[in-house]
Amino acid sequence: MAVTEVKAGIYAAGIDPEQIAGRIKEQFPEQVIEVTNHRDQVSVIIKKDQSVAILRYLHDDPHLSFDHLQDLTAVDWSGKKEARFEVVYNLLSTKYRHRIRIKAQVPENNPQIGSVVPIWAGANWHERECYDLFGIGFVGHPDLRRILMPEDWEGYPLRKDYPLKGPDFEKDWPGFVEVVKRSQELKEFEWDD
Amino acid sequence: MLDTSATGLVQVEEDTRILPPNLIVTSFDKIVNWGRLSSIWPMTFGLACCAIEMMAVGASHYDFDRFGVIFRGSPRQSDCVIVAGTVTKKMVPVIRRVYDQMPDPRYVIAVGSCACTGGIFKTYSTVQGVGTFLPVDVYVPGCPPRPETFLEGVMLLQEKIRKEQARWSPWR
Numbered sequence: 156m157a158v159t160e161v162k163a164g165i166y167a168a169g170i171d172p173e174q175i176a177g178r179i180k181e182q183f184p185e186q187v188i189e190v191t192n193h194r195d196q197v198s199v200i201i202k203k204d205q206s207v208a209i210l211r212y213l214h215d216d217p218h219l220s221f222d223h224l225q226d227l228t229a230v231d232w233s234g235k236k237e238a239r240f241e242v243v244y245n246l247l248s249t250k251y252r253h254r255i256r257i258k259a260q261v262p263e264n265n266p267q268i269g270s271v272v273p274i275w276a277g278a279n280w281h282e283r284e285c286y287d288l289f290g291i292g293f294v295g296h297p298d299l300r301r302i303l304m305p306e307d308w309e310g311y312p313l314r315k316d317y318p319l320k321g322p323d324f325e326k327d328w329p330g331f332v333e334v335v336k337r338s339q340e341l342k343e344f345e346w347d348d
Numbered sequence: 349m350l351d352t353s354a355t356g357l358v359q360v361e362e363d364t365r366i367l368p369p370n371l372i373v374t375s376f377d378k379i380v381n382w383g384r385l386s387s388i389w390p391m392t393f394g395l396a397c398c399a400i401e402m403m404a405v406g407a408s409h410y411d412f413d414r415f416g417v418i419f420r421g422s423p424r425q426s427d428c429v430i431v432a433g434t435v436t437k438k439m440v441p442v443i444r445r446v447y448d449q450m451p452d453p454r455y456v457i458a459v460g461s462c463a464c465t466g467g468i469f470k471t472y473s474t475v476q477g478v479g480t481f482l483p484v485d486v487y488v489p490g491c492p493p494r495p496e497t498f499l500e501g502v503m504l505l506q507e508k509i510r511k512e513q514a515r516w517s518p519w520r
Binding site: 255304305312317318319320321322327328330331333335337338342345346 | 453475
């Protein structure tokens with residue numbers, strides 16, 4: 156039991172995630188759509204309009220203190236949910252060691268959501284990845300460019316309607332098509348027994 | 349063919365005769381090809397897990413140096429490029445440029461399922477084999493290949509070089 160006491164001395168007691176979800180509901184009653192609990196992992200599904208304010212509240216509130224954005228990603232629910240995209244924030248408080256997951260709904264016709272880089276600087280590359288692969292714009296991001304795909308790539312590959320095997324060769328990324336065509340032109344200079 | 353029985357020349361293999369102690373008569377093809385195949389200096393192009401296997405082959409246990417294979421960091425000093433790993437479309441211009449910078453004679457070894465055919469990655473971002481944009485001499489299958497397979501690939505390339513004819517000639 157001694158170990159437990161030492162730990163309790165270092166870390167303040169966390170709040171039950173259901174209660175955290177309750178606090179978000181209290182603060183932003185209009186914004187919360189649903190609270191789900193799957194195997195003790197609590198997710199709060201919110202509207203995107205006030206998402207930055209909600210996340211700012213979770214970060215700044217001294218009793219919540221979510222100082223660590225563990226992951227930021229997106230889900231394409233094409234044809235399965237009304238709002239096509241969900242941007243998912245996994246939050247952890249290193250002080251209280253409690254966690255919560257926030258999912259913000261983003262519609263297909265206007266895939267824009269506020270950037271959380273001012274709150275967690277580490278969100279920079281995560282948001283760029285989301286933009287690169289899902290085409291979700293993060294308003295207020297300092298440097299919203301593609302991060303993995305070539306900068307002149309067309310389309311957003313992780314969307315469900317993107318062809319898995321990519322576009323046809325002629326419509327493929329120009330950098331690749333150009334090299335393949337040039338290599339065919341240079342074939343006559345290759346050694347052939 | 350000259351009758352050399354009276355000159356003291358000893359035939360050690362086809363087209364190669366030795367006059368003991370130190371005169372060798374052979375064809376130009378043979379001596380050039382022998383020189384080339386005995387010191388293949390590959391440019392490493394490790395892209396994925398196959399690169400780890402390539403490092404293992406280069407290290408002391410399997411020891412590429414036994415075959416005169418010494419890894420080079422520069423395409424200008426190498427005879428051969430070993431493409432080991434998954435080739436993405438974004439990487440294609442880089443590989444082609446490195447290949448174009450190599451002096452002739454130059455060879456390509458594609459190592460691993462991904463470099464040979466795209467492997468399990470039949471997706472938007474992966475090239476379905478480096479053969480689409482490079483003239484590959486040896487395909488080494490495996491995911492990743494064992495070091496022994498790696499060595500076999502290099503020895504197959506040596507056999508290929510051994511059979512070349514007049515690649516040294518400016519009129520070829």
